[in-house]
Amino acid sequence: MSDTATAVSQVDLSVVLIDICVLSMMAVTAIAIARLRSLFALVMLSGVYSLLSATWFVIVDAVDVAFTEAAVGGGISSALILGAMLLTVRVAKEDKPLKRLAPALVVIATGGVLLYATIDLPGFGDANSPANMYLAQEYLQRNYPDIGIPNVVTSVLASYRGFDTFGETGVVFIAGVAVALLLGFGERSLSASLAKRQKGEEE
Amino acid sequence: MSSTSDHHVILRVTAKFLIPIITLYAFYVQFHGDYSPGGGFQAGVIFAVGIILYALIFGVVDALTLVPAIFARYLALFGFLLYGSVGVVAMLNGGLFLDYDFLVAEGPEGHWGQHIGIIVIELGVLFAVAGSMLTIFYSFAGRAPEIDDEDW
Secondary structure (H helix, E strand, O other), rough: HHHHHHHHHHHHHHHHHHHHHHHHHHHHHHHHHHHHEEEEHHHHHHHHHHHHHHHHHOOOOOOOHHHHHHHHHHHHHHHHHHHHHHHOOEEEOOOHHHHHHHHHHHHHHHHHHHHHHHHEEEEEEOOOOOHHHHHHHHHHHHHHHHHOOOOOOHHHHHHHHHHHHHHHHHHHHHHHHHHHHOOOOOOHHHHHHHHHHHHHHHH | OOOOHHHHHHHHHHHHHHHHHHHHHHHHHHHHHOOOOOHHHHHHHHHHHHHHHHHHHHHHHHHHHHHOOHHHHHHHHHHHHHHHHHHHHHHOOOOOOOOOHHHHOOOOOOOOOHHHHHHHHHHHHHHHHHHHHHHHHHHHHHHHOOOOHHHO
């Protein structure tokens, strides 16, 4: 009996230690992002922050969200911001210290309210919480007879909520078209670069 | 890129090794989405990241020769329309928009309609996301002059 109790407490302790490590690394990264002025370091650190939050999502068993965060936040966002960074200067302007006072107060107040709100949240993995009871139960029971694929996330996303996903795909497509219309399609630079290269080879 | 100086050789060799693996992993995520985390959206993003990595290492000009900008944006459009066309086919077969059960004539116990519908719409999401992300990247990168080493 005492052996199992020790084992359980050991497991809990290691999980808690990992939690504390990941969360404190996220906090350190966030503080570094807020303090740094070099844009290149900022882009890299926001990628690091995304990977850490993906790790955190894995810890709380939200693997699909973690996957998306790692691919979108750590991968494509960093690459796109790197591309956008090249269009501007590399270092942010220094601002006066007092100018940051009002944003800091807003952030602290919002954080305090959010912390206060966590008191009312149900416990982690609570089977009786509203999120785990009504619709989630029904999806879990109906999924396999209805759709015939084991991953409930995919069947909710693609079949039960297929119309929503259609809209999301449309949003991504419209975002691509809008950015391309605002910034140009890139052919002009291609032809310019090719001309430059040809010129370089002739010389 | 002919102007690349020699000290990028490690980056280039590593990228050459990694880009096929990234692309293959994108297709794994795509076609394994019924059983494991991930699906069309993540696969499209990973696929686009592979091409963008190529563009960052070997230059945007070479990447534009590999995947032309016009191909990227028509890929996005094709994916979006592919998704919508699945819904229209379901409607033509007598069901509601995107009701995959009507894609294949089968009994109430059959799941082929659902399987085919999900695979095709995930392919549509893959094309739309990969094409849109590449279009966005080309729009940003197409405006920048060639990256000099001292800029980093």
